[in-house]
Amino acid sequence: QALPVLHSVKKDPTLSIIVVGASGDLAKKKIFPALFALFYEDFLTENFTIFGYARTKLSDEELRNMISATLTCRVDQRENCADKMDQFLQRCFYHSGQYNSEDDFSKLDCKLKEKEAGRLPNRLFYLSIPPNIFVDVVRCVSHRASSESGWTRVIVEKPFGRDSDSSRELTRSFKQYLTEEQIFRIDHYLGKELVENLSVLRFSNLVFEPLWSRNYIRNVQLIFSEDFGTEGRGGYFDNYGIIRDIMQNHLLQILALFAMETPVSLDAEDIRNEKVKVLRSMRPLQLQDVVVGQYKGHSNGGKSYQGYTDDPTVPKNSLTPTFAAAALFIDNARWDGVPFLMKAGKALHTKRAEIRVQFRHVPGNLYKRIIGSDSDKATNELVLRVQPDEAIFLKINNKVPGLGMRLDRSDLNLFYSARYRGEIPDAYERLLLDAIEGERRLFIRSDELDAAWALFTPLLKALEEKKVAPELYPYGSRGPVGAHYLAAKHNVRWGDISGEYS
Amino acid sequence: QALPVLHSVKKDPTLSIIVVGASGDLAKKKIFPALFALFYEDFLTENFTIFGYARTKLSDEELRNMISATLTCRVDQRENCADKMDQFLQRCFYHSGQYNSEDDFSKLDCKLKEKEAGRLPNRLFYLSIPPNIFVDVVRCVSHRASSESGWTRVIVEKPFGRDSDSSRELTRSFKQYLTEEQIFRIDHYLGKELVENLSVLRFSNLVFEPLWSRNYIRNVQLIFSEDFGTEGRGGYFDNYGIIRDIMQNHLLQILALFAMETPVSLDAEDIRNEKVKVLRSMRPLQLQDVVVGQYKGHSNGGKSYQGYTDDPTVPKNSLTPTFAAAALFIDNARWDGVPFLMKAGKALHTKRAEIRVQFRHVPGNLYKRIIGSDSDKATNELVLRVQPDEAIFLKINNKVPGLGMRLDRSDLNLFYSARYRGEIPDAYERLLLDAIEGERRLFIRSDELDAAWALFTPLLKALEEKKVAPELYPYGSRGPVGAHYLAAKHNVRWGDISGEYS
Amino acid sequence: QALPVLHSVKKDPTLSIIVVGASGDLAKKKIFPALFALFYEDFLTENFTIFGYARTKLSDEELRNMISATLTCRVDQRENCADKMDQFLQRCFYHSGQYNSEDDFSKLDCKLKEKEAGRLPNRLFYLSIPPNIFVDVVRCVSHRASSESGWTRVIVEKPFGRDSDSSRELTRSFKQYLTEEQIFRIDHYLGKELVENLSVLRFSNLVFEPLWSRNYIRNVQLIFSEDFGTEGRGGYFDNYGIIRDIMQNHLLQILALFAMETPVSLDAEDIRNEKVKVLRSMRPLQLQDVVVGQYKGHSNGGKSYQGYTDDPTVPKNSLTPTFAAAALFIDNARWDGVPFLMKAGKALHTKRAEIRVQFRHVPGNLYKRIIGSDSDKATNELVLRVQPDEAIFLKINNKVPGLGMRLDRSDLNLFYSARYRGEIPDAYERLLLDAIEGERRLFIRSDELDAAWALFTPLLKALEEKKVAPELYPYGSRGPVGAHYLAAKHNVRWGDISGEYS
């Protein structure tokens, strides 16, 4: 039997990862494959065990079959893949139980202890379950399945409430059972390669920092688009809408990383401190800062696509936005007056996530004659394409080779796929590894979450109270035209929708 | 007969281009091909005539044969090339004469008038001859072969003297016969695509100007290397040496364009005013600012290469440098304390011309642990590769994709050949066209030349008076090791010789 | 009897200020006069009571006599001063007790409740006592004399430990009885007018912020000098020394305010967050970064002054520094490489506290001929004189009026006494008022204190372990000459000791 050892680490710790909600989609598609990838790349400790937990009754073998259906190997090391899979699956076990039953968690605890075999036990619970049962599980874990001498950490997935009040209430409940250090709120966008790279680019390169302010940046655009709709699975989405689903978390998190001041170190708390500062410097959104849209059915090339409210899982009269564009402002010395435009939508013409930084025009008029009257057309632009095909572009004016003086915009570019061989790891791999290692940098702290909701809650309330009707746009289109008017109001031109831009 | 019309242009002007020294190498290899290219691309006026002038007796037909041997067509429009060549050659004529005979030039004048046929005559003389006969030709042209009613311009090739005194004397002589506006001193490096682009990059892109100063730039390197020696044609070179041949003109001109302040307009005089200002802000070079070298024989892979003094056209005891590295400083507010390092050499391991801008390291130590102790190793660098394969790179620190935090230096890059189809015109095409159009931007004004000699003359005198022996380096090597010590003295590391750099 | 009302304020609150250690020097000279000044200026709530607490047996009347001996009125409103004094003294009471007796504090509690008379009771304890009894008092206060429904705050004076360990232990003890919000660690230097103004100058004026970095600032000097020694009262001092007494708190606090990043708001926590960040970015001091001194006896003008070890309260062989100079560095992006020099000493030639900011020299050499070779002599300097005679100077180069071009350094200046009428309030007034109002901006948070000790502890340990002998300097002199060598090592010239400087 393990003796409780406070504040120390045994030579030979064990790691138990408990996927609560193991039979769900996310678990199958993302969590188990990510765990396998970590195992495959030798990032897991020798003594690790994976437990699936759910209400469904399954044998260990059934779980293993389910998992193995989605496992694939890293492109670059296929040789011993089958062996590795086998080894991995042998570490996977299943425990069936109710989500609110302390007894069931006690039984789980017994099984865990058995695997831990007296070594220092560390336990990571991944809550892949609906938010209404978050607190029950956390209570059970805390009371019955916590590690006695090692650490216990809990990963939770969004949604973290629907607004300031519900989010604060959820946090309050968590804190009854967990300390801040134990809570790992995951935003998988923060695990994307280029988002990780954002701080590296800014802070390890001298050439970017001097440009990173209102003096040189005219606007920043955060763009997320999907080329498919809810497709018969709109139940959850309709309850939240695109603003809660994408903007308030993914895009806002990226904005905070983009705009924050230099942290005092790369430690999680220092970075999160700076993120909170940026969020607190922002103005809460008003109705006039936003345009909302909803896709309607559309036929194209003989194929027809259903509108949002045609989805049987969506109420016929739903006003839930599937598209939103918003203008945000940061009232601090660095960003005063620079519009940060966000745009997120489903069922658009393209699948893409990117950050576009548009620089100001060159003062003076040396090249005005050559460039033409619209000086904003020929400005520099930095594009960080998060997906697909990670890349960085810096658009610059360049002389077209040849006699005469003709300028055009060329790209200084870096394509990840051309530069770096090998597959880029999935966001979940990075985040799971971070949680295992106690690296909290990419997880959202309670005060961050609070500050984020503070920005969006007044807007969400207003949209819902006033029953604001979204502007309809055809499935597969470039979204509602209102987004252009919103941009124009702030003297911005969307960088992603333009003949001239790539 | 044409009436003299001052300061006006007839509807139907003619253009006569007289290549003085038509039988020389430069004429054959560069001037006639460039003229043909301009014709091919329709940049020449309809009524143009080309005259070769030299002492050799040749018929028009013999000249045409000589010219046609080196003509090629633009890669992208081969179709009608043969026709075009024929048309071009029909415009080429030859006149044989002495370089100091006013009578012979009078006869040329008659022939020119015949071709001009009463239309407004413009005449461009290209002096492709040794410097000792420059003044004779200029006198003859001025007295006997000037256009009476159109313009007369004279292109001269370097060398423009050997030092301040001889250069000033040459200028004085020119000015007896020509005005400043008529003199076109050619430096063909200024016709290179990337050199032309230098001002465009700096002044039409917001992102470069804020970085373009001592606050961010640690040093600038101007590098020119050839991978061959004098190869039996060292007579002229031995009289001048690499400093006069490359540094004092090509590299110094590029430096001036790189470092100058924003001109008030893109007009030639405004740009040349700014170039003169930079040159005047520089400290004249001293012996201790320079390292000189000379290549010696070397055998490699069974092949053996002759040393410089093995060249039969070179005196056995010659001390003429075939390599030089120099550190220059600009004592103005923008560049105070930033070393500008030049390096030029023959018989080196590679053929290359480039500008390398090394930025300072990021202040603070956020990434110091990750980057390691030598913070200067991981700095940004901007490379403008003039030849071969024109390109622009910006070296940045980037996160290596994958789990964990590892940085490397990647390039944001722009390869001309990938971005722009079609052949990049030769420098001579651009410069000839500019001279025809009266665009003086890329030609060197008398006061510029004077300022350039003022920087190098004390050094050249000291080298020659003290008979400074050059450091020997093997043919095909990376040059004398002294160049590294010179760089180190100023806390610089050459960017082109390094495993890590491209 | 007052009902406990959590988190609310009754219409009519009372304020009790308990000066623990009421018979001490500080209480007499600073605390009671400051309280009277606040009363005189109508800053105290109507229902306030002041209690002296100490071991000495005194009647209320005896306390009042003691207090009244040091009370003076504000210069500008003498009229009704005597009446005001009487009113004030009527609110002053005395309670005698042991510092570690919970019973005695229970009795105090009774008396307080009597005065509070059922209104909302707020209580401020001012601990004007030696540090070895801090914890006893805090325990007694917490257990027996806390306000039940209002707030209870405790002001503590330095020393807050002698090093990292003792300080952390003290904090830990406090936190057994008090929350962070209840602890008000006072550093009376932070109450000085010009220290308060420091943030205003930096953040409300556009003209300072662009200059506030390594790009423009060459060094920063924080200077504190007293023109008297321990004068028979060296007991306490000898135990701490000048580094603990002045540098680690007063000067370091000013440095942090000077150098911190822009806070997200002016709220206490935001400002203290930024101060902690600066402290954490600093390198801990090493022996070689410091020069220590000790004054020796000196006769001057017939008068003779005792040396430090001549003081009968000081051990004969004491090595305690009465003077120290130190060079500190902040390794962040703003301040990388800028030396922050501190100097503090007793028995020097002058009494002064000031911040001197020396700017870099102008790059380029436009005025070099006129200014002379030592370009650092003619640089701009910003002086914030904290005492005596508060003032701000900006030293600029100016043309001396008259024919010819001669430059000198003149001051753009602002003398507080000339600009602002009326007495400037004592630091204690401001800080007491802030504590009453719950404004924590100027008080030192536990993590700040920790970070401050982390910088000085290794140095203090090294000084003491190696028994480093201080350099002796004569009483009334400019301090040990070693301070100049320390400065010179970092390419700095002390701004306060120079014929040319004011």
Place this chain on the structure above:
Amino acid sequence: QALPVLHSVKKDPTLSIIVVGASGDLAKKKIFPALFALFYEDFLTENFTIFGYARTKLSDEELRNMISATLTCRVDQRENCADKMDQFLQRCFYHSGQYNSEDDFSKLDCKLKEKEAGRLPNRLFYLSIPPNIFVDVVRCVSHRASSESGWTRVIVEKPFGRDSDSSRELTRSFKQYLTEEQIFRIDHYLGKELVENLSVLRFSNLVFEPLWSRNYIRNVQLIFSEDFGTEGRGGYFDNYGIIRDIMQNHLLQILALFAMETPVSLDAEDIRNEKVKVLRSMRPLQLQDVVVGQYKGHSNGGKSYQGYTDDPTVPKNSLTPTFAAAALFIDNARWDGVPFLMKAGKALHTKRAEIRVQFRHVPGNLYKRIIGSDSDKATNELVLRVQPDEAIFLKINNKVPGLGMRLDRSDLNLFYSARYRGEIPDAYERLLLDAIEGERRLFIRSDELDAAWALFTPLLKALEEKKVAPELYPYGSRGPVGAHYLAAKHNVRWGDISGEYS
């Protein structure tokens, strides 16, 4: 007899100063007193002679009497003043002649030669005469009274033409007789102490240069006001008007010095090159950029003041502006978008000439709550007061001493009279001395003059062709209210008319 010695200086040169138009007002009030001051301060060479030249017949003695009536001594050295005056007057002579008579100038030449007595003769002609006879005098001087072996220089006073055409014609005429180096166009405003100091402040102080651009400066105001009208001497003025009289020269010259780029050296040609560059970067003025006014009669305190057209020397229906305000823009990288406002007027409430630099507001809103909603009200301002009472102010926000946080604007200031003892020399002294020493920095070159007229000529033509009626304003008032609307259009508030400003 002196031998002509080209380009060399004899050991013992003489200086002859010929004041052409010696009986005029300017000569009496400014030129002779300035010459005396230079003599008094020992700035004149030992062998100097002063000649008055005019049509009036006067004896030497009569001239001396006339001169002596206006001579005064420098405040600080009264002792030997009478002696000095006597010595000075003994060097003064008179020659009567016609302004267009070469014979009369030949006679002057004889007298000059007599005084020069074979030493190296340098001659300075000061043309204190109406512009219509400039060219006659220059011709006579050039043909008959030039120094044969020393230098000959000619100082001319404005007006230099009325517009581009007449100015260019005048320059052309001058250049028939004089080289550019001989022409000294005087603008006595450039001789003012603070105008001289402008470059010193900008270029010898690190703290100003970083602020000196569109990034930090919101607008610049150049203000000139007189508190008296034409007062019976309006003949000349009515022909020119305030724009030509003050703006196109005095204020525009100051603007150019204020706004120019750093010159490559302090040499005259380098500074004038930069001034020309600024002028060429400016947009020519349009009608809508200007407000014009004319003062009307006004009674105040029992005293009545005549309006402009009440002046008997002014036509009754004159539309000549006695007041103008204008908005100018410099389209270069430094100043793009920054309004430069000029204001000049007669018969205003105050006499003053100053430059006011208004800085932008601090970005972010840290102090917004304290400062209030109009953030532009609390911005920094730099005031350079040229007259009266030379001074420099930097207005900064400062905490008002005392408890609580209240800000106000205080001045960091430098009053010349407090800092520098002794009288500040008159502008004419400096300029005369410069002309004698061949220092051309403060004189206006032909291309500068040309560029200046290019800016104002279209406006002047439009005003005159469209007979734009000036807005009337009362004598002694603050000028026409239209000036406020002009300022408001460019988001500017005049700094000199405001309760809050000094």
